[in-house]
Amino acid sequence: MRVLHHYYLSSGSRFARLYLGEQNLDFLPKLEEYWQKDPAFLQLNVAGSVPVLLEDDGTVLCGAYVIAEYFDDILDEHALLSGTPAERAEVRRLFDWVAGRFEYEVVFPLIQERIIRRFTGVGMPSSTVIRTALSNLSVHLAYFNHLAEKRRWLAGQSLSIADMMLAASLSVLDYMDDMRWEEWDELKTWYVRIKSRPCFRTLLADQVVGVKPPPHYADLDF
Amino acid sequence: MRVLHHYYLSSGSRFARLYLGEQNLDFLPKLEEYWQKDPAFLQLNVAGSVPVLLEDDGTVLCGAYVIAEYFDDILDEHALLSGTPAERAEVRRLFDWVAGRFEYEVVFPLIQERIIRRFTGVGMPSSTVIRTALSNLSVHLAYFNHLAEKRRWLAGQSLSIADMMLAASLSVLDYMDDMRWEEWDELKTWYVRIKSRPCFRTLLADQVVGVKPPPHYADLDF
Structure with missing residues (x-):
């Protein structure tokens, strides 16, 4: 059976799990602490x-884009x-937004500073990086919320890899x-x-x- | 005719120009000083x-990935x-590497600090950011050089969007x-x-x- 090397707090990994699950493609998950650099x-x-x-x-x-x-x-x-090529382009625009800019400006720096640093023991978390990422977060969420207000799914009428990527992140x-x-x-209604x-x-x-999620995390009706 | 909104020192924009040129798809280039936030x-x-x-x-x-x-x-x-789906996956892996990680870890920060900051007049260039990006650069180039040694083109036997993206960057x-x-x-031979x-x-x-390229920049036999 196909094997998915993934990590819990990785947007791309979560995307892959959602994508394969949604498509009914069976896989064996293998947790990968990728910062250990296992040969x-x-x-x-x-x-x-x-x-x-x-x-x-x-x-x-390798990676969410390649898998999709x-x-x-x-x-x-x-x-x-x-959909049509133009509709697929809209899906890809939003997928790319979330997997690219949103990841690099928000999600990855937060994970890196708060979690991965703790495991690797290299340096102290940078409060500047965390503050910047959290301030970027609101800008992105305002746009995603706007899309969720106008459309049933992120890119239009159909559930797509853009929804999967955003839900993962x-x-x-x-x-x-x-x-x-x-x-x-x-955005909450969509989520x-x-x-x-x-x-x-x-x-x-x-x-x-060592990282406990808040109580509402696993609650379907939060 | 199709119109390409682009900026000279943008990897994605250069990718689009190379891609459309290579595919013989005519376009009108329109220079976009995107930091001006023209409505x-x-x-x-x-x-x-x-x-x-x-x-x-x-x-x-919008963006190199969507266009390709x-x-x-x-x-x-x-x-x-x-090629086959697996060969296309290899092309996409490298395209994604260059358009994603390489861009965010190297090219974008360098352009941002040295060039765009000058145009926007916001803050001073950060020497830490520039130093980090230049140190990341060598790590990436070592891998690209290794690929260029083993393969005719970046992803294998055929010229692909991965070559176009790396050449652009x-x-x-x-x-x-x-x-x-x-x-x-x-890598130089490939370039x-x-x-x-x-x-x-x-x-x-x-x-x-205000930014003059070095003499060898336009020289085909540098």
């Missing part, structure tokens, strides 16, 4: 980042990347109790909807050693 | 980033994203004279090969006000 893992992905999906035929898929587009290539149904932030849901009504999907279930059971 | 431009792309490609039918394509995948969707030939760094080509023999392609020509004529 066997670096052989799979020289970048040393998660997620990495190892297919039965030996194909190695690979299955779009090989599956007959384009379930999570559907926000679930990481929610685990760290950074989501002030009361400020984002429409409740996606959180209740079967593919989301395993994410809600994640437990990172 | 008409923000209507096209709320993220305010370049490149943005406006198609004749009104379709708006859109044309892969609509063109019969998959010229720059060719390195040409930005080369404009700022950050490339110590003498340290990267194989000479891609630099001599017709699509590259317009990039070599770029002139940013």
Whole structure:
């Protein structure tokens, strides 16, 4: 069976778990503490980042973008990347926004400073980096909330990889109790909807050693 | 005719120019000083980033990834994203590496600190940020050089969007004279090969006000 190398507090990893779950593609999850730089893992992905999906035929898929587009290539149904080329472009624009800018400006710095630093023991968390990331967060959430107000799903009428990517990223932030849901009504409604999907279930059971999620994290009706 | 909103020292914009040129897709270039936050431009792309490609039918394509995948969707030939699904995954892995990590860890911070700050007049360039980016640069170049040694093109036997993206990014760094080509023999051989392609020509004529490229920048046989 395909093996997914992932880490709990990694947006891309969570995206892969949601994506594979939603598409009913079975996989064995393998927790990867990627900062340990395990040689066997670096052989799979020289970048040393998660997620990495190892297919039965030996194909190695590194990263959320590669995984999503690979299955779009090989599956007959384009379930999570559907529509005309222009509609697919809109899905990809938002996927790229979340997996790219949002990740680099918000999620990754927060995880890096608060969590990964603790495990690697290198340096002290930078309060400037954390403050900047949290201030960026509101700007992004205002736009996502606006989209959730105007559209059923992020990119339009259909559930897509853009929703999966945003849900993955926000679930990481929610685990760290950074989501002030009361400020984002429409986004919360969207999140409740996606959180209740079967593919989301395993994410809600994640437990990172030494980092306890807030009580509402696993609550479907928070 | 389609209009490409671009900026000279933007890796993604240069990718779009190379890509459209290589595919013989005509376009009108429109220089966009994106940091000015022109309302008409923000209507096209709320993220305010370049490149943005406006198609004749009104379709708006934001960013290098969206542009590349859109044309892969609509063109019969998959010229720059060719091969089996696994080979396409390898192209995308490297495209993503360059457009994502390499951009955020190296190219964007350098452009931001040295160039854009000067235009916006906000704050002083951070020497820490510049030093960190330049130190990251060597790590990435070592890997790209290794690939150039083992393969004809970055992702294998065929020229691909991964080559276009890396050539775009390195040409930005080369404009700022950050490339110590003498340290990267194989990468230089690869760059000479891609630099001599017709699509590259317009990039070599770029002139940013107040930033002069080194003499070898436009030299095909440097």
